[in-house]
Amino acid sequence: EAKRNDKHGWRAYDPSMTDQRTRESILADLLEHAVDAGQLSVHYQPIVDLASGRTVGVEALARWQHPDYGFVPPSEFVPIAERSSLIHTIGMHVLTEAATQVRAWQTRQHADPLHLSVNLSPRQLLKPGIVADVVAVLERTGLSPAHLTLEITETAIVDTERAAPILAEFRALGIRIAIDDFGTGYSSLQYLLGLPIDGLKIDRAFVTQLDSTTQGAAVAEAVVRLGQILGLDTVAEGIESPAQVAELQLLGCTSGQGYLFSRPRPAAEIEEGLNLIPPQTVR
Ligand code: C2E
Ligand code: MG
Ligand code: MG
Numbered sequence: 380e381a382k383r384n385d386k387h388g389w390r391a392y393d394p395s396m397t398d399q400r401t402r403e404s405i406l407a408d409l410l411e412h413a414v415d416a417g418q419l420s421v422h423y424q425p426i427v428d429l430a431s432g433r434t435v436g437v438e439a440l441a442r443w444q445h446p447d448y449g450f451v452p453p454s455e456f457v458p459i460a461e462r463s464s465l466i467h468t469i470g471m472h473v474l475t476e477a478a479t480q481v482r483a484w485q486t487r488q489h490a491d492p493l494h495l496s497v498n499l500s501p502r503q504l505l506k507p508g509i510v511a512d513v514v515a516v517l518e519r520t521g522l523s524p525a526h527l528t529l530e531i532t533e534t535a536i537v538d539t540e541r542a543a544p545i546l547a548e549f550r551a552l553g554i555r556i557a558i559d560d561f562g563t564g565y566s567s568l569q570y571l572l573g574l575p576i577d578g579l580k581i582d583r584a585f586v587t588q589l590d591s592t593t594q595g596a597a598v599a600e601a602v603v604r605l606g607q608i609l610g611l612d613t614v615a616e617g618i619e620s621p622a623q624v625a626e627l628q629l630l631g632c633t634s635g636q637g638y639l640f641s642r643p644r645p646a647a648e649i650e651e652g653l654n655l656i657p658p659q660t661v662r
């Protein structure tokens with residue numbers, strides 16, 4: 380069984396394989412076929428308005444299930460994809476599937492339309508034609524630009540001179556921009572906050588420390604204050620306890636996501652939390 384070759388000619392997964400470069404290059408090769416082979420899917424994590432407790436949006440998160448390797452987490456395959464143009468193929472696939480799904484949910488909603496957040500990697504942001512590519516997906520799927528947030532990490536905008544005009548183009552179209560994992564990068568606040576952005580996502584590392592008396596709690600508080608002063612939305616990542624929610628509410632943090640509300644799940648499994656009109660009553 381361990382000697383069996385799969386259809387790409389690679390030896391099947393051997394748990395004793397410890398050479399990281401070998402695993403990486405194997406995964407890089409397998410990843411090339413992942414989209415076409417239908418191995419990539421999208422999970423959705425609800426984003427909850429902390430004042431009302433209502434789900435106001437979802438973050439789309441890529442999932443890769445390989446027949447031999449099993450589940451490969453995005454923390455492993457996204458950096459591999461990021462080293463080649465594959466990240467663009469994967470990113471566009473996630474955006475297309477998620478936009479289609481959220482648009483379908485919107486047609487079954489009573490009230491405010493659900494919002495979609497999608498991660499855009501540094502390499503994607505700087506890809507020539509990225510704005511037109513995103514717009515084409517919105518046109519094809521019918522999702523309004525006003526219902527899309529692109530999450531961009533600080534590392535993506537280290538090259539501010541190149542990033543700023545692209546971000547400005549997105550915003551001119553009505554697409555929102557949020558800085559992901561805020562507080563974990565090394566960027567200077569001065570240039571970061573000079574950028575055309577709409578929101579800050581407080582990294583889980585700081586949210587985790589909220590119910591203790593460590594410096595992490597101070598960072599979360601500082602980010603919320605900064606957001607308030609600059610008129611930016613603040614979204615807390617990785618909320619796992621009611622105590623963290625209480626603290627974030629006190630601070631005035633706009634919204635949050637985390638296992639306390641829901642893990643990222645396939646579309647069908649998060650639907651019941653979305654308060655939708657049942658499909659059979661939709662005409
Ligand atoms: P991220 O954008 O910061 O996404 C949030 C991550 O935190 C997700 O990990 C999510 O599952 C996890 N998370 C949310 N709530 C909790 C919690 O309460 N506790 C804990 N322990 N974790 C929580 P995930 O899905 O493994 O994704 C990891 C990273 O991979 C993402 O971080 C993002 O940077 C990247 N990624 C995922 N999908 C895509 C994609 O489609 N495109 C790009 N470019 N990057 C992606
Ligand atoms: Mg994100
Ligand atoms: Mg994040």
Ligand code: MG
Nearest residue numbers: 560582583616
């Ligand atoms: Mg994070």
